[in-house]
Amino acid sequence: MLKNKVKLIRTELGMSQKDLAFLVGVTRQTLSLIEKGEYNPTISLCLRICYRLDKTLNEVFWLKEEEFENEKN
Numbered sequence: 001m002l003k004n005k006v007k008l009i010r011t012e013l014g015m016s017q018k019d020l021a022f023l024v025g026v027t028r029q030t031l032s033l034i035e036k037g038e039y040n041p042t043i044s045l046c047l048r049i050c051y052r053l054d055k056t057l058n059e060v061f062w063l064k065e066e067e068f069e070n071e072k073n
Contacts, residue, residue, distance in 0.1 A: 004061045007035040009053045024048040 010020050021031040033039035050060050
């Protein structure tokens with residue numbers, strides 16, 4: 001599962017889930033699932049989120065190392 005800092009960065013910016021969801025074109029519920037790591041967004045959605053948070057993909061999203069290793073096998 002993709003790990004992320006969406007909630008941390010969003011709250012540091014004083015942005016609500018509803019606000020960020022609107023800006024990136026998803027529902028608040030979808031954004032909530034992304035923040036909890038229960039939904040893997042497309043790369044396009046990841047980029048839109050990063051753009052709106054003014055962060056890079058590496059700053060916001062990553063895979064746990066053991067999950068990356070499992071995907072290689």
